[in-house]
Structures are given as structure tokens and as C-alpha cells.
Amino acid sequence: MIAAHVYDAGGVETVTVDSESDLEAARNADGTTWVRVAAATAEEMDAISRVFSIHALELEDIRNDVRPKTEEFPDHTFVLVKTASLRRGETTFDEEVETRPVGLFVGEDWVLTLTVEETTVPAVERVWRSVENREGRVLANGPDFAAYRVLDRIVDGYFGLLDEIETTIEEIEDGVLEGPDPSVLDGLNAVRRDLLSFRKVAWPTREALSVLARGDAAHVRDPTEKYFRDVYDQLVEIVDLTETYRDLARGARDIYLNTLSQSTNEVMRQLTVVATIFIPLTFVVGVYGMNFAGGAWNLPELSWPYAYPAVMLGMTLVTLVLVVHFQRESWL
Amino acid sequence: MIAAHVYDAGGVETVTVDSESDLEAARNADGTTWVRVAAATAEEMDAISRVFSIHALELEDIRNDVRPKTEEFPDHTFVLVKTASLRRGETTFDEEVETRPVGLFVGEDWVLTLTVEETTVPAVERVWRSVENREGRVLANGPDFAAYRVLDRIVDGYFGLLDEIETTIEEIEDGVLEGPDPSVLDGLNAVRRDLLSFRKVAWPTREALSVLARGDAAHVRDPTEKYFRDVYDQLVEIVDLTETYRDLARGARDIYLNTLSQSTNEVMRQLTVVATIFIPLTFVVGVYGMNFAGGAWNLPELSWPYAYPAVMLGMTLVTLVLVVHFQRESWL
């Protein structure tokens, strides 16, 4: 599906492109043209390739979803980026980073955006709408400015994704403090996977944008460079945040492991307190349960009149001493 | 709110700027002008942008609180830095790094400082006062020197923040040695978060200052460069300290985990000592509690005259042997 915005002094005109000649007309129209391609057929691809001198490898790169990058061609600058969003799964912490490739081709007086799937990519869609609504003012700043707008939207999406991840980490941290629940670990692993996946998008995008920002791209004009530098700065921040969140996830895991060790320690203390108090007492009552008999030396205590209260008192005293001892060492 | 110091050979004159023409007058005045902007309205922003040829993106960068950086413009050098301070929360270790952006624009014979919020930033305020009090001598060294003074103050604040973090780490270390208290972990996590947040400020600031220090900035004159190099050296030290403190925090966590392991180990030893001594004894007294009867082979011990004292003596001996054994292995 191919559509084109053609901007001329007067305003913007939107064209549906059905044939290669339509495409050529759009390209050669006066003013700035934005050709938007989504879910193109093989023939449409061929036509695009011919009309805009786009190399077959570039189109294949988009289809194969390779790493983001910027490449210079005689006629145009090719920027391959990816949108990224978080797809929540069934359980709380089951989530995954979903990416979709967007190809941007910036020529002398045209820009072409190419997406693979039918469903429109929101970042592209919104800028496309804003061209329609604001009578092409976006295109008035040249094709590179339109490309900047799309990239800016995509990078805004990255910040949204990172916000969601931060929320998840905070939920996990709260969960950790409430008690050592093994589901927390799954959540942390999911977050780590997300950050790894996202880093694989953000790092090369930063590289790709640095090319546009530092003035090496032939089809980025000087006044637009400032804007690309701004997006580049945002990406540096995003990569920074990714690292920070990985560190926080690691911190949450440490706390989790600690809570577990702490809990084991406390369980052991309780066991030890119970055992230390009652095992000796059980021994004592066992002594007076023995059946020795027949002789003045054999358990004479058994027949002393106050033996039972004396023994009970003795055991109570020992217990009190132990309880005080355990309380002093704050085991109780 | 806009105010300006205008320094001329004679001394310093302080002007309140109410309109764009005031602003232009201040800018074009003979001598060096320092324009201080705080919590400016949208109209004031526009006026500033026009009078000092400041690009809209620069002002947006300050508002959006992006990473510190230095950017060169035809008319001026733009430095975006951040003050950092520690905001203590309710509990002992609940603290957070708070940052506030400060924009510095250094022109030929003017310097402009811009802060977003109403409350004055202490670093800017103190230099501003010193200009008033010392009859403008700060401005006598040119606008870049005034910028240096503000940056120097901000970086001094970083050292203050790191001192507070060091104190917290020391408190935690002392706490760790007193016993494995889980609140210690929260404290360590807070410190780690603080250091991560602060690093996100300090690293790019170092980069931003290296541009000023190594003579690449058009509006920094040779004699002032030395001063910027000095601030840059301080920032290198700050980044170093940040890493050192992260390492110390990691060390404190290790000690904490160890104390916990050590404690579990000791708890287990105590349990084992109690169990090893009393469980066999309880078995022995259980034996003589059995009711076998009717036959010379059935528990003849029960009727031996000195059986009871003999058994008690035997158990005492076994206990003594075990106690000596445990003491030798220093379990007691």
C-alpha cells in the first residue's frame, strides 16, 4: 500500500499511488514529497526500487529486521530504525519487548518511509496525520525534517517503554520487601530479558543517529542537524537509563537473595531456640521416667515428698534463664 | 524574573528587566553584562531567545532537564549543567539525589544564566551576591570568568553531596558490624541508587567541561581556560570518588552477607551442640524407662543397687567429653 503527500508552496496534496508512473509523478512533483509504503507487494517493491534507486539489499534489511543503521547512498540516506513496545503477557511479570522495523529514505526533495506489516506503525501514522492536519507545514522544512519528526516519535516510544519497565522494577522491589516470593525472581528475569532485548535496539540506533547528528549525512541539511542532535542526546540518555535499570534489577535480586538468607537465618534461630529449651528438659523428665528400683541409691528422688515441685521449679528457672539469654541476643 | 548586572570600569549597576527593550539595553551596554533569568514567563523566554539569538531547542533542553552538555553556537557557548543535592526522607536511609538544571550562555561581552524554578539556585545566588558585594570584580574578568565561578560553586556542591554519601556508607558499615539488621540493606540500596543518579549527572558534566577546558569553546578566553581546567580536574576526581563509593557500598554489602552467613553458621553450631549432647542422653534415659520385666535378661540393671548413680555418672562423663571436644573445635 503506497500513499504520498506532495507539499508545494500552496499546501499539501495526498495521492494514492497505484502504478509505477504514479510513483514517478509523485517523486518528480515540485516541492517536497513524502511517500509512505506499508505492506507493499513484490511488484510495488520493485517499482520503488527502480524509481528511487533503492538497492535490493536495503529492502531486504528491512524485511530481515536487522540492526538499526544509517547508510549513505549516492541518491539518498537510508536510516533503518525500530519501534519498541512492551507486550504484556498473561501473568503479571510476563512481558516482552516487541520491535517493528521502519525504513526511512531521505532524498533531495523526497522522503520515503517503509514498514513491513499491514498495521500502521503509530509513530509514522501520527506524523503523517499531522502533515495532513497542519497543511504540510512539517514538509515545508524539507524531507529531512519530516524524517526527524518520525524518529522523534519513535524515540518518544522508547521513553514510554522504559517508564513501564521502571514501574515493573518498582513493583518487584515492593514485592521483595513483603517476603521472599519465588514469582519475584521470574519477574526480575523478565525485566532483564526486556532490557537485554531493548538494549539491542537502542545501542545501534544511537550509532545510526550519531551519523545524522554530526553532519556526515549528505541529505541532512544544516538547520535540521540541530534537531537530530537533540534526538541523539535523548538516545544517549536512553542507553544510560537502560544501564541504570539493569543495575536496579540486579539490586532487587540482591535484596531478594538477602531476604531469603535472612529468612533462613530466622527460621534456624527459631528452631534452635525451641530445641535448646526443650531438648534438655525432655532429657530431665526422661531421667525421672526411668524404672530403677530396689536400693537406696536408685532414684531416691522419686519418693522425696517435694521432688516433683522442685524439679518443675528447676526446669522453669532454666527456661527463664534461656529465654532471657535469647532475648538479650535478640533471637526472640 | 529577569535581572541584570552591568559592569563597567566604574563599578556594577543592577537593573531589573521588564521589557524586551530593557533586555536589549542591558545586552548592548558597555562593559560586561550578566543577565540572570529565573522562572521566566513564555513571553520573557521569547524575548531572551530573540535578543540573545538563543535557539528554541536550547531553552527546551533546560526545561526538559536533559543531560549536561556544552554546545557551540555562532554567537555564544551554551553550557547546561545541574546542581545536585541530597534530600533526606523520613527514615534514616531514605534519601534521594535531587538535581536542578542551570543553563549558562556565554557571549562576547555578556553571560546569561537561566534556571527553571522560582526558588533561587544557591550556586547562582552566591556568585550573584558576590558581584554586588565586591563591586563587580568578578565581571571584570569577563563573562566566561563569571560562568566559571558559577560552575565552580555547583561542583563544590557535588563534593558536599559525596561527603554526605560517605557519611551514610560509614554509618551503614558501623551498623553492619553490630549485627545483621535488614534495614542495613535498604540503606545500601538507597546509597547505590544515589550514586547511580549522581553518576548520571557527573559523567556528562565532565564531558561538558572538558570542551571548555581544552580550549575548543570560542567564547572562553585563554586566561580563563586554566580555571575551567581546574574545575575539570575536580570533576575527574568526583567521577573517581563515585566509583570508589560504589565499590565501598559493594564491600559493605559483602560484609553484611557474610555476617549473616556467619550468624547462620553459629546458630547451627549451637543447635548441633545441644542436639549432639542431649539427644543421645535422652535415648539412654529412654532405655531405662522401658517396661521389660519377667526374666533375668530383661533389664537386670534396673535392680542393681548402684545402677542409677552409675548411669548418671556415665552420662556426665559423656557430656564432659563432648563439651571438651566442642571447646577444642571452638564451637563453644
Place this chain on the structure above:
Amino acid sequence: MIAAHVYDAGGVETVTVDSESDLEAARNADGTTWVRVAAATAEEMDAISRVFSIHALELEDIRNDVRPKTEEFPDHTFVLVKTASLRRGETTFDEEVETRPVGLFVGEDWVLTLTVEETTVPAVERVWRSVENREGRVLANGPDFAAYRVLDRIVDGYFGLLDEIETTIEEIEDGVLEGPDPSVLDGLNAVRRDLLSFRKVAWPTREALSVLARGDAAHVRDPTEKYFRDVYDQLVEIVDLTETYRDLARGARDIYLNTLSQSTNEVMRQLTVVATIFIPLTFVVGVYGMNFAGGAWNLPELSWPYAYPAVMLGMTLVTLVLVVHFQRESWL
């Protein structure tokens, strides 16, 4: 064993090379020649060395299986790469990365591939067959394009290997969640070894290809460079994936260790629950098993009419209180 494809405008001719003069004829034939060498004898090696001016050290590098690399020679570009595949062992997780060196020599109008062992390397074999089947069209693009096709195939094999490793990691992760089984650890160690071995192949290959991709190689023509850049991009992705998988393996190990700690914690809790409930009760029944007699103070309870039900009730109540307590702390 030496064979050659000679491509001329007309089509492709396949020659078996038996003598040095055959080799020279193949080399000097009009059009593009691909000489494929496998398991060559020492004499064949000498002939190749003489005819194509290949340095003895290059041949030795292939035999010694050194790190992948690209080297420039006056007459040709030498690329040493390795195929990598996973050889499954006897047990589930017993697997090993197997590599085989492939030497590529790209000259003006000839390309020579050299493998050490008799068995054909699939990557070379498949391109060789495609030259035969498609009447030499691969060679029509020049010797460097044929080299690209072989490299592309080899790198495709890397992706296959990484897919297998990913499957193994996922199997391990599933195994970990089912319970702490020590065989899981062996599996993780095997994966880590695999990734280490594979990284030793992938990293230098990336370096070797960067030389070809950035236009530094004399025998790579401009139109082919794009293709090498494409393979290079794939290798960057492969190195990335390697790191990601190492991280995932580390994550699986952490989960494993956690599951173990968790399990120990639960075992301890169960023990503590059983001990905390029954040890005191056993003490109580021990008390009433004592044989004190002869006096109003010696165990008068024993003869109270409802003593037994009362004691049993008391013990049941204590047990209930403890069970409720343990359930509240979710120990049960």
C-alpha cells in the same frame, strides 16, 4: 583434491586439476576461475603456492587453525574463516562447538577456496553446486562475489548454531523451574563453554570482515562491498547475540541457585514447624511419664479423674495456636 570452475561469457566449465600445468591453465583461462582445494597433498600445496603466489605462512595458518583474519598480499586478499557447528554428545547437555577452517584467496580474476579435511564443508559445497546449476551466474559477478557467497553461507551456519544454543538455554530454564536438579548445572556449564568457544570464532571473524566491508581490501570491488557490509552487519548481530546468551545463561544459573536456596529455606521451615510443635508436646508427655510417687505434692495430677483428657485438650489447643501462627506467617 583440486577442482576448478572456469566461467566465461558462454557459461561455466568444470575442470579436474591433476597437474601444476592444469592449475596454471585454469588460472590463466579467460573469465573468472574458482579453484576449490580440499585435503590437498603436499605436492598439490606446493603447486598452488607457486601458481597463485601464496605465501607458505598462509597455508600453514589454515592447517594450524589459527584465528580468523584478513590479510592483504600483492596479488590477492587472503581471508581465513571458520565454519562452526554444534556436535551433540551422548547426554542431553553434552555438546561442543566444532570448527573447521576455510581459506579464501581472492585474486584479480580468480578465487581459491582451501579446506583441510577430506569431507566437504557444506558452506563451500552449496555455493559450488549453485555455480554448476545456475551456469556460473555467481561467478559472473566476479571472484569477490563468489567469496561473499561462501562467507554468507558460513555466517548463516553461525545463526543456526546460535538457534540451537538458544533452544538449549530454554530447555535448561524450563528444567530449572521444575526443580533444582544438578544436571542443570552441567548443562549451563556446557552452554557457557560453547559460547566461549564460539565467541573465539565470531569476534575475529567480525574483525576480518570489517576489513572487507570498509573498502580496504584491494581485491574487493565497489559493487561487492555492499554485500560484505551486509555480512559484517550480520556478524555484529551475532556477536551481540553471543553476549545476550551469556547473560541469559548467567540468569538461568541465578534462578537455579535461588531455587536451591528457596528449597533449603522451605526444608528448614518444615523441620522447624514439626520440631516447634512436637518437641514441647513430647516434653509434656514426658512429665507425666515420670515416676514420682509417695506424697501429695508428687504428681497429684496423675490421679485426677479428668487429667488425661485435660492434658490432651491442652496439647491440642497449643498445637492449634501454633498451626494458626505458622499459617499466618505462611510457613504452611
Place this chain on the structure above:
Amino acid sequence: MIAAHVYDAGGVETVTVDSESDLEAARNADGTTWVRVAAATAEEMDAISRVFSIHALELEDIRNDVRPKTEEFPDHTFVLVKTASLRRGETTFDEEVETRPVGLFVGEDWVLTLTVEETTVPAVERVWRSVENREGRVLANGPDFAAYRVLDRIVDGYFGLLDEIETTIEEIEDGVLEGPDPSVLDGLNAVRRDLLSFRKVAWPTREALSVLARGDAAHVRDPTEKYFRDVYDQLVEIVDLTETYRDLARGARDIYLNTLSQSTNEVMRQLTVVATIFIPLTFVVGVYGMNFAGGAWNLPELSWPYAYPAVMLGMTLVTLVLVVHFQRESWL
């Protein structure tokens, strides 16, 4: 306190400097002059600053004890280094790295060393004495050679410090193997702190010396460069050693933690052996302590003539089987 060595063809003359004119005389004397400043008063500082054109910031850097560095000035090269030594505290492992700044200013035919405190820095003192004793031969090689000698001495001190740290690590390792003593952890933390502090000195010193070694410093003559390269090589080695020692300290901590885990494991085994043997036996004797009576089915064993020996024998057999089992699994 200012003193000066003035070296001329004839020999060395030592002058005490009391006034600014003395200082100027020393500076302008024929031959090479070494001015040594220690604990200078504010006026002396001013005089030095004026006579040798030393910038106020340089003097401040020394006072503020900032990171080591080399800076070029029109008239001289400024090198700021630090001596480092280990100050042992009260307890065995209580030690701290103590540093003292030394400023070196190398001019055309003069060298100036500046230390802050009254007590003489041994490294400076020893070279100063050797100038006196050997009739100025050190100064005969120029002021840069004298600076080299001082730096060489300081770096020798670094090796001494590292030797002491190595000794401490070895003591700790020996202590770890003797048993899990918590004081070991304090020792390791002290070592880690020391290495962190020392690294903060050694790293920038290496940078500072690389400037002198690679011929970028205007006041270092070609024949002296070799010597600085030598000191630089030593510093590279020192930085290397620092990393190695950090790794060894980490290794010692791992061993410590392991010894602890090992000990806990053994304690648990002992407990389990005792409990596994005696708890079932206690149950058995409990059975025959029951008071069932009145019927052929109620504990008929009690009246069998050889019941007691039979039960004892049975229990002994069970115990033997368990002991053999535990010994086979090497738990005993």
C-alpha cells in the same frame, strides 16, 4: 622554609633563602638551581609565585591535594605527584594509605620542589642529601634529571607500599585456611580500601608521567626522556600489580566464604548424623516404655524372657548399618 642548591661547574653551593631577592639571586645564578620549599609562609608563596612565574592555581592545587598531573606553562613544566605510605593502626589489619603532595616545577635551568607540611618528605630529602654528598653531580645532568630522581624515589615508595599490602594479603590467606574467623573479613576490607586509595594515586600519576615520557613536555630534554620512560614503565607495572592484588583479595574473600559454607555444611552433617541415629532409637525405647497392659495383644514383648537383649541388639545393628552408611558417604 626555603633552601636552594646552586650547581656550577665547580661544585654545589647550598643557600638559605630568606628574602625575595635571595630567591631571585638563586634563580638567576649561573648553572642549575634547585629550590626546595617546605611549609612556606603566605609571603614566601607570593615571592615564589612572582619570581618563578608560577600561577596561583598551581600552588592551590598542591595545597588542596588534587589528583596528580602534569601541566605545561610557558616558563616551566608543573608536575604534581604524591608520596604514598601505609600507616598501620592499632589492630592487625587496621591500616590506611597516607599520601602527601609534592609539587615539581621544572624550568630552563632551575627546578623547584614544594611540599606543604613541615616534616620533610623522605623521597625529596634523600635526593637533596645526595646532591650535597656527591658534589652536585645530580644537578650536572640538568634540572629535569633532578626531577626524575625525586620521581624515581617516590615510585620506589609505591613498590614498598605494594609489598606491604602483599604481605597483608598473604597473612589473610593463611588466616582464612585456619578457620572462618570474622576478623579476616575486616582485614580484606581494609586491603580493598587501601588498594582503592592507592589506585586513586597511581592511575593519574601514570598519566602525568606519560606526558613526560613521550616527549611532550617542553622542559624535559631528550637524554632525560629515557629515564622518565623508565619510571613510566614502573608505574604501568604498579597499576598492573594493583589490579592483581585486588583480584587476589577477591580470591581470598571467596575462599573465606567457601570455608564458611563448608563449615555450615559440616555442622549440618554432624547434626543430621546424630539425629538420624538417635531419634529412631529413642522412638523404639519409647515404644517399650508404653504402659499398655491387660491382654495378650498388649505389648507381649515386654514379658518375653530375652526381649531386652534382643531389642538392644537390634538397635546396635541399626546403628552399625547407619554408621557404615555415613562412613561410605564420607559424612563421618
Place this chain on the structure above:
Amino acid sequence: MIAAHVYDAGGVETVTVDSESDLEAARNADGTTWVRVAAATAEEMDAISRVFSIHALELEDIRNDVRPKTEEFPDHTFVLVKTASLRRGETTFDEEVETRPVGLFVGEDWVLTLTVEETTVPAVERVWRSVENREGRVLANGPDFAAYRVLDRIVDGYFGLLDEIETTIEEIEDGVLEGPDPSVLDGLNAVRRDLLSFRKVAWPTREALSVLARGDAAHVRDPTEKYFRDVYDQLVEIVDLTETYRDLARGARDIYLNTLSQSTNEVMRQLTVVATIFIPLTFVVGVYGMNFAGGAWNLPELSWPYAYPAVMLGMTLVTLVLVVHFQRESWL
């Protein structure tokens, strides 16, 4: 001890050098000269220094055993390398990396090798012998080729050392799987120390050789460079292997720690199984060991005719249920 090979068209002549004039004669002889110095006296050193214009610092570097390096001098290239071998100690895992410095000086038509100790370094010795045996063919390729041969031998020794370390790691891994034996930890620590020591040799050697391999050394001729590149490639591989082995050692440690955790977990399970089964049973038999009497409510069970078999059956059933439960959770 100084000896020299002098190679001329005719063949090789071996000379023992006794005086400075001998040395000069050897140096100035037609053809290529290799002077081998071992355990030289101070006078010999001086003579060498004079005849070959070798700086005192170079000789000192060899004596002081500093880091490997390549340095350019007007007359010669100085390469300092080290042989490395593993010295096995008394116990199995007690081993240490032993290094010995070798100085190589490559001039226009001479090469000088210098070792400190009396005992001959095998790497030098073997090349020396091969010159004798093969009539100087090694020297026919120039002094730089002879240096290459010595370096190649030394690096071969590195591979041997790494092979030994790999064997040790494999022995340790096998030991770990057999059971958690603390001697394993000592072995791992020894391996880690070895790898740290060896890395300190291999890293700078790689740097030193990169200078020779990339054509920066004045006394390495073009045809020899290829050979140095080959040695350099081997060193890159060696450094790689060092890192891989460190990783494997870390992996073995992880497995060890896991085996320990696993073992503790199993010990705890066994204890818990025994305690969970027998502690309640002991309570039950304790109940029927109580001496309540005198009333229909006091332990009427004691006199029921089938009470004993019923209780025994009940306990057997409970035990069976628990055993099945534990088997289902695979605790048994």
C-alpha cells in the same frame, strides 16, 4: 659468558668471546653475527654496552625483570620478552608460573641475545643449536629472522604452559563433580594465581610484538614482518585463551559452590525427613508412657485389648503416608 655465531656466505663460524676486541671483531665481521650473552660479568656488560651502543637502562631493565616491551634506538631495536613455565610444587595443585627475562637486540647485521642466569634458556638454546646444525641457514635470513625464531620458540612455550593449566582445570572440574572437597578450592586459587601471573607476561608481550609486526621497527625488514605478524597472531590467541581459562576457572568455582549448596540442601532434607517421621511418633509413644491412672477417663486405651497393635498400625500408616509424600516430592 659470551659466544658468537658469525654467518657468512660460506657457512657459520662459532667464536668464544673473551675480550672487548673479540666482541668488536665479531660485530664488524662480514655477514650476520649472533652474539649470545648469558650470566655476563660486570666488565662484559660494560664491553657489550660500549661495542653495541646499548644504553645502561636497557641492561638494567633485563636485570630488574620489568614488563616485556619493544624500544627503538638509533642503532638497534631492543625487545625484552620473558619465557614462562609452570613449576609444580609439592602438592597436586601447588604450582607457580616462573618467568625468565630474555633481551633481544636487533641491529643492522647483528643480533644479540642476553639472559641473566647461568642456566641456558631452552628457547634461545634450541635456536642456537639449529644455527650450528643447519650451517647458519637461520642467520642467512638476517638478524631479525633469528630474533623471530627465538620469539617463536618462547611463544611456543606459552602454549605449552596454557596446555598444562587446561589440564589442571579439567582435573579440578572432575574433582568437583566427585564431591565437595575443599582441596579443590586451593587448586582453583592456584590456577587463578597462575593465570594472573601469566597474563602479566602475555599482555605486554603482545604489545611489544605488535610494534614489530606492524612495521614500525626500523631493524625489522619487510620479508620478516610477515613472520612477526604470525607470532603476534599467536599471542592474540594466547591472551584470548588466558581469558577463556579464567572464565572456566570461575565456572568450576561456581559448580563447586553449587555442589556444596546442593549437598547442604540434601543433608537438610535427610534431617527433615527423619525428624518429620520420628518426632511425632515419639510423641505418640510418649503419650502411652504417661502414668495417669485412677478413673475411666484416664488413659482407658491402655487396657483395651487390641490397643497396642492398633497404635502400632496407626503409626505405620502415618509413616507410610509420609514416606509416599516425601518420595513424591523426590526427597527420598
